[in-house]
Amino acid sequence: MLTAFARAFRTPDLRKKLLFVLAIIGLFRLGSVVPSPGVSYTAIQSCLNQSKDSSVYGLVNLFSGGALLQLSVFALGIMPYITSSIIIQLLIVVIPRLERLKEEGQSGQAKLTQYTRYLTIALAILQSTGIVALARGVPSRLFPQCNQAILPSTSLFRVATLVVTMTAGTAVIMWLGELITDRGIGNGMSVLIFTSIASRLPSEGGRILQSTSGFVFALVCLLGLVIVTAVVYVEQAQRRIPVQYAKRMVGRRMYGGTSTYIPLKVNQAGVIPVIFASSLLYLPNLLSQMWTSNQGFTNFVSRNLTKGDHPLYLVSYFLLIIFFTYFYVAITFNPVEVSDNMKKYGGFVPGFRPGRQTAEYLDFILSRITLPGALFLGLIAVLPNALLSLTGGNQFPFGGTTVLILVGVGLETVKQIESQLMLRNYEGFLR
Numbered sequence: 001m002l003t004a005f006a007r008a009f010r011t012p013d014l015r016k017k018l019l020f021v022l023a024i025i026g027l028f029r030l031g032s033v034v035p036s037p038g039v040s041y042t043a044i045q046s047c048l049n050q051s052k053d054s055s056v057y058g059l060v061n062l063f064s065g066g067a068l069l070q071l072s073v074f075a076l077g078i079m080p081y082i083t084s085s086i087i088i089q090l091l092i093v094v095i096p097r098l099e100r101l102k103e104e105g106q107s108g109q110a111k112l113t114q115y116t117r118y119l120t121i122a123l124a125i126l127q128s129t130g131i132v133a134l135a136r137g138v139p140s141r142l143f144p145q146c147n148q149a150i151l152p153s154t155s156l157f158r159v160a161t162l163v164v165t166m167t168a169g170t171a172v173i174m175w176l177g178e179l180i181t182d183r184g185i186g187n188g189m190s191v192l193i194f195t196s197i198a199s200r201l202p203s204e205g206g207r208i209l210q211s212t213s214g215f216v217f218a219l220v221c222l223l224g225l226v227i228v229t230a231v232v233y234v235e236q237a238q239r240r241i242p243v244q245y246a247k248r249m250v251g252r253r254m255y256g257g258t259s260t261y262i263p264l265k266v267n268q269a270g271v272i273p274v275i276f277a278s279s280l281l282y283l284p285n286l287l288s289q290m291w292t293s294n295q296g297f298t299n300f301v302s303r304n305l306t307k308g309d310h311p312l313y314l315v316s317y318f319l320l321i322i323f324f325t326y327f328y329v330a331i332t333f334n335p336v337e338v339s340d341n342m343k344k345y346g347g348f349v350p351g352f353r354p355g356r357q358t359a360e361y362l363d364f365i366l367s368r369i370t371l372p373g374a375l376f377l378g379l380i381a382v383l384p385n386a387l388l389s390l391t392g393g394n395q396f397p398f399g400g401t402t403v404l405i406l407v408g409v410g411l412e413t414v415k416q417i418e419s420q421l422m423l424r425n426y427e428g429f430l431r
Contacts, residue, residue: 008417014185021184024176025195031074031172032196036165038158039071039135040150047146069142071135071150071162073169076124078177078192080170084119086272088112093331120174121167128166132159185420186413194409197402224403227380231407234376237266239369241362246346262338264366267373269328271404274381276328277320278401281305281313314385318378325374326367335362380404 008014035041068075092098092112101108134142135150142150151158173192180188209217240261288301305313339359348354352361380403 007421011421014417014420017183017185021180021186021191024180024184024188025191028074028173028176028192028195029199031169032072032077032199033070034073036071036073036075036162038151038153038162040148040152041070043146043148043150044070046148047143047150068131071131073165074173075131075166076127076170077196078173078189080123080127081116081120081174081177081189082193082275083123084116086275087119088116090331117174121171124167124170125163128163128170131166132162186409186416190405190409190412193405194413197405201402227384227403228407230376231380231403232411234267234373235265235404235407235411238263239266239365240264241365242350243342243347244350246348262362264362264369265373266369267376268333268366268370269325269373269377270408271401272328273321273324273374273377274401274404276324277317277381280320281317314382317385318382321378321381322374325377326370329366329370333366335359335366338362377404 008018035044068077088098092102098112098115101111104111131142132151134140136154138149139145139147140150151162174189177188177192180186180191182188184191205217205221208220240263243260243262245258245260284301284305288298303310305316336359339355339362342348342358343354349358349361352358381401
């Protein structure tokens, strides 16, 4: 990997792209620490020192690189865009018009991207309004243990200014991500998510080192290395379904007669099930904060569904990840559609008739390899939470979402760099 980066920096056009990406990352990190207008930065820092990251807002705070709990300009981070992209992807399966747009090619994809942007702005307005509402009062719901006023003024103009600033910050993040995609290397949104999560690792590691011994810190780093190795191994694992194309005459030319394969990844769903399960487990905690009149429900949630190392929390988290893995794979991979496309172009799986029999075989294989992928996702996500007591109650820095995103984005970016290097250094038959 380091060799690929070194060769890329020696290539002039790739060096420009990499430097451009680094400049955008620096601008993104700068916006993550610039406080929004009307926010007491001194009170924010004091409250951050007194309190630990709340598990209710941990996922959004993770994707914002710690900017959420600082109420900075980029406080919402990339989370509204992720949510809107997932919603649009799910609606494509449900709404026929969106499915037709997807099949139209580049023009339809541009329309879907436009819908995703509109939905992102709408979600950003809702989320920023909710965050400002949670930050009001003394103590605020963002920092229940802090008795300082984060928002000295709660007038309508000040609240509206905060909402507009955070929403505009989300729009700027979308623009920065698209700039990286067009003029840099890799998927821009994925690179920004990678940056946000990676920026949290040093602070989390320092917190563990301060609250525990050096031996525990070394043990956590060793466990993180093992988890990263396992994630790389599973992310690269795939089941290759052989496909044979029959020979056919088109005019005077002979086409077909080639052999290829359909790569079915073991972790077909990626990190989406972990995000879904985490978001769903945050709902009871949010409801308990809003529905304070029901003391029994509030006590049950605070005892069982707040702490990440509680057995009920761990079991619920594990089962939800398995459910959402099968659910997401079922709506994103259609064996019937794949089989029909193969049949249309004269392809077939050896030993199976084109059409329904091939679709049933693909569905059987997919359900078989999804099970180890779902169990792997569940273990990767649950195991760090089960070891919270080892780190003194702090957030484990190598959690399931963290490692899956870091490894996935890292591998994809390195592959793109290597492919561009190969394109520029390809030696043909005449050289």
